Amino acid sequence: MQAIVEQFRHTIMAASAAGTLLRLRGGGSKDWYGQQLAGEVLDTRAYTGIIDYEPTELVITARCGTPLADIEAALAARNQMLAFEPPHFGPGATVGGTLACALSGPRRASAGAVRDFVLGAVLMDGRGERLAFGGQVMKNVAGYDVSRLLAGSMGTLGLVLDVSLKVLPLPLREATLRFDCAEIAALRMLNEWAGKPLPISASCWHDGVLMLRLSGAEAAVCAAQATLGGSVVAPEDASAYWISLREQTHGFFDGAGSLWRLSLPPHASAVILKGRQLIEWGGAQRWLKLDGDADAAGAQRIRQTVAAAGGHATLFRGGDKAVGVFHPLAPAVALIHQRLARSFDPAGIFNPQRMY
CATH class of the missing domain: 3.30.465.10 (Uridine Diphospho-n-acetylenolpyruvylglucosamine Reductase; domain 3)
Structure with missing residues (x-):
């Protein structure tokens, strides 16, 4: 080697x-x-x-x-x-x-x-x-x-x-629960549950369905199931579901168009934007799927809306990269990026402009 x-x-x-x-x-x-x-x-x-x-x-x-x-x-x-x-x-x-x-x-x-x-x-x-x-x-x-x-x-x-x-x-026990609810109700429940000692290891809301994964000791998972309610998803179906989210093979991600990743405070309310949404991480990560590509004005509207809610937006997959993939940096932060890059790579040869 x-x-x-x-x-x-x-x-x-x-x-x-x-x-x-x-x-x-x-x-x-x-x-x-x-x-x-x-x-x-x-x-x-x-x-x-x-x-x-x-x-x-x-x-x-x-x-x-x-x-x-x-x-x-x-x-x-x-x-x-x-x-x-x-x-x-x-x-x-x-x-x-x-x-x-x-x-x-x-x-x-x-x-x-x-x-x-x-x-x-x-x-x-x-x-x-x-x-x-x-x-x-x-x-x-x-x-x-x-x-x-x-x-x-x-x-x-x-x-x-x-x-x-x-x-x-690996957790000793895992269980996935399903709840039928609207987006606002899902965000409210996720924020309420986040303040309680519950072994929640993953969550996802999409198209009127909230999925919740519990991971931990047998007693903790069983107690959480009894507290939360919902319907229990079969283990093999639950495993396939969470893998489909991780690898983005879930049906939400199918089709042409652009995929935006919205990072927001978990307590942020619903973000009203054109397109379909899928919500993960207790409300902190929200995916926005557009049928077409957002032009510069459209990308600016998305980023302004998300920034007003305390977050930032990334053009994750597809779309016109000319609008900028990553959310623009504040001038002071951009300067730090530039200085770090010059310190480690003075000739500027590594993956140039891959980020900004």
């Missing part, structure tokens, strides 16, 4: 010297995410394998090109999981791409986001230098945590070589 790292270094140093743009890429399962792709592909899949896995310490360390499916299989064999439920969006998903995109699944609202589980990372910067951040235990994390900063950086800061992730045990 050291020979592969040296090849990475040679490619990066040559690109920096020549001003050649590089597109850092694993399995390519999320090539559609972000702004337009640019640069010569630097394929990470040869740098693969689990470096260390200690179930008793709840931590796994793997190389960037390791398939996400291999990580999950190793964890499942020891009754453990990546609690943020990362979506694959294809068989080629890698752990490096998971960190770079920082996308989380249905359990994110209760367990945390990708960045919350990053313990450490090894990065190769634009100078070809190997930089190590963080560690393999939570107590090593102190000060300005660059390893977590890499989560969601879309490969713009450098090539992530290795990553250490905290893992959690």
Whole structure:
């Protein structure tokens, strides 16, 4: 594997010297995410394998090109999981791409986001230098945590070589409940339940139906079922349902048009916008499906409406990327982004303009 790292270094140093743009890429399962792709592909899949896995310490360390499916299989064999439920969006998903995109699944609202589980990372910067951040235990994390900063950086800061992730045990019991209710009623119930000691691990409202997943100890899940009511969904149907949300194979996501991801405070009321909506994470994540593409004025209206409710909007999939995929940054935050990028990638070769 050291020979592969040296090849990475040679490619990066040559690109920096020549001003050649590089597109850092694993399995390519999320090539559609972000702004337009640019640069010569630097394929990470040869740098693969689990470096260390200690179930008793709840931590796994793997190389960037390791398939996400291999990580999950190793964890499942020891009754453990990546609690943020990362979506694959294809068989080629890698752990490096998971960190770079920082996308989380249905359990994110209760367990945390990708960045919350990053313990450490090894990065190769634009100078070809190997930089190590963080560690393999939570107590090593102190000060300005660059390893977590890499989560969601879309490969713009450098090539992530290795990553250490905290893992959690699989829940002893899970149950999914179904409630028939309107959007306003669903949001009200979700906010009420959020203030109570209930083992809610996922939620979704769509088309008059609210689905709720409970996870935890047998007694806690049974007690919550008795308190909440609703109708119990068969385990195999419930599993397929939550996977369909994670991988966006649910019928809501079908068809042409553009898909917007709206991030809002959970207590925000219904957001009135043209298009169909699906609500996750207790109201904090709302998907907006448009039949067509929003032009610049339409995108501005969406973002202004969401911003007025205290959130931001991302053009997640499809649509005209000329309107900007990610919500515009405040000038001060944009300056921080630019300075960080220059610090790690002075020649500006890594995934240029993939974010902004």
